[in-house]
Amino acid sequence: MKVLILSADLGGNVPPALAIADALARRGVEVEIAGLVPGSTELEHVPFLPGEAAGPQGQQGLRKTASMYRLFASKRVSAETETLMDARRPDVVLVDCMLIAPLRGALRTGFPVVVMFHTLGEFWSRIDRTVGRVLGLLGFRPHALWAKADERLMLTDADLDRADAGDFPDSIWTGTTEVGVEPSPRRARPRILVALSTTDWPGMLPVYRRIVTALSGLSVDAVVTTGGVDLGGPLAGAANVDVRGWAGHAELLPSMDLVIGHGGHSTTMKVLAHGVPLLVLPINPTSDQRLVGDAVERSGVGRVLPKSTRVSGLRSAVESMLGDGDLRERAATNGRRLRAAPAGAEAAAERIIAVGDARLRP
Known part of the structure; x- marks a missing residue:
């Protein structure tokens, strides 16, 4: 055939x-x-x-x-x-x-x-x-x-x-x-993955910069992946924020406590299959990203915020989600369900x- x-x-x-x-x-x-x-x-x-x-x-x-x-x-x-x-x-x-x-x-x-x-x-x-x-x-x-x-x-x-x-x-x-695996044991210092898009949507650079600034003021370790996209300008990391072009999300996700994404369906489902809570910042208003973000929030495994959210709002949301044990358990339960499905x-x-x-x- x-x-x-x-x-x-x-x-x-x-x-x-x-x-x-x-x-x-x-x-x-x-x-x-x-x-x-x-x-x-x-x-x-x-x-x-x-x-x-x-x-x-x-x-x-x-x-x-x-x-x-x-x-x-x-x-x-x-x-x-x-x-x-x-x-x-x-x-x-x-x-x-x-x-x-x-x-x-x-x-x-x-x-x-x-x-x-x-x-x-x-x-x-x-x-x-x-x-x-x-x-x-x-x-x-x-x-x-x-x-x-x-x-x-x-x-x-x-x-x-x-x-x-x-x-x-x-x-x-x-x-x-998309497939996932059982998460690794949690570390004392939370780990965060940032992955917005592999498409060069306009206005991504300031969103990345606000995220990096927000995370740099927290007691976390973060990996920011840009997907090799030309952002139109430099993106600097911080002492606790590692900026990379390409990185294997499948290798990183088992050790992550939170993901900040754009609501792309493929990335979102990979994160959920790993049982990791997700903060969605939709980048492209004409795509499915807002719908996917709303679905994530509706299912109780994450939140959705506008891409224009200020540094203080991003920092507050990250702190709240990292400290929410119920959210973490719901995401883990949903991950087990997805991994058990055909x-x-x-x-x-x-x-x-x-x-x-x-x-x-x-």
């Missing part, structure tokens, strides 16, 4: 796509990935729409807007997707839900199509009611195209998501593709293989 994955480097959508690809490969499935930057994975990379499918990472202004538009509503991109699929002849194609134009092309070919949703279903419902209406005038209404797929996989935690089957009929909540990537792989088997069956 061969599965073709259509994706783009849009940030938090990449980790779940790669997790599913690895799960499929472990089952002996031939996996091809189109749309990511070469070198993103050891699996076979298929050249596809280099100007659009590489995504807006590192692009600015009109160039970024044009790239996103082509991924959403370009008839040429739809046509080139049809050409790609006729050439690759997959048994199943897995399409990122944000790639509306490639999805439209994939559906036209007659090959089985599975759509993956990589954040809360509530967010996709909002997207369809807003941006989707405009795209619908061009023949690219998201919900109508999503509904035509053979399968819809919601790669998120159903307990965290306020969307339901009525919003996405016949959809499967696989659970998160792995989302494995569940997604099983559904994709089932769709392929149905096509191959005489």
Whole structure:
């Protein structure tokens, strides 16, 4: 069986796509990935729409807007997707839900199509009611195209998501593709991880600087990771605040007492799976970050604050959360629940293989 994955480097959508690809490969499935930057994975990379499918990472202004538009509503991109699929002849194609134009092309070919949703279903419902209406005038209404797929996989935690089957009929909540481990014993001096985003959203530098200033006045040890993003200026650390470009969050999280994040779904679910409390400062007002932050706060495992919060407010919130034993226990309990659940990537792989088997069956 061969599965073709259509994706783009849009940030938090990449980790779940790669997790599913690895799960499929472990089952002996031939996996091809189109749309990511070469070198993103050891699996076979298929050249596809280099100007659009590489995504807006590192692009600015009109160039970024044009790239996103082509991924959403370009008839040429739809046509080139049809050409790609006729050439690759997959048994199943897995399409990122944000790639509306490639999805439209994939559906036209007659090959089985599975759509993956990589954040809360509530967010996709909002997207369809807003941006989707405009795209619908061009023949690219998201919900109508999503509904035509053979399968819809919601790669998120159903307990965290306020969307339901009525919003996405016949959809499967696989659970998160992020995994965690049991936390290490707590140290006398609390440890904090700061990870805002791997996308260069405007205005991130002052947020980082306020966080560093707030943490420098506390009896904590902190690691600040910038994801290698060009912040537009220098970010200095402090005696107790280590600023790094890249760092493996999976290695750091087991020893952390608190994470300050931006509300990206992938990062958030990784933190929650480790059972660590989370303070969310949404960076991009047009993304899912505020919804994710609200869901974290609603579930009792963290808090959400505006990115404009002053140093004193950040310091107060951190002190309060570190001293809240009930919060810590709720986060730990939620982490154990997520770790005990079936792995989302494995569940997604099983559904994709089932769709392929149905096509191959005489």
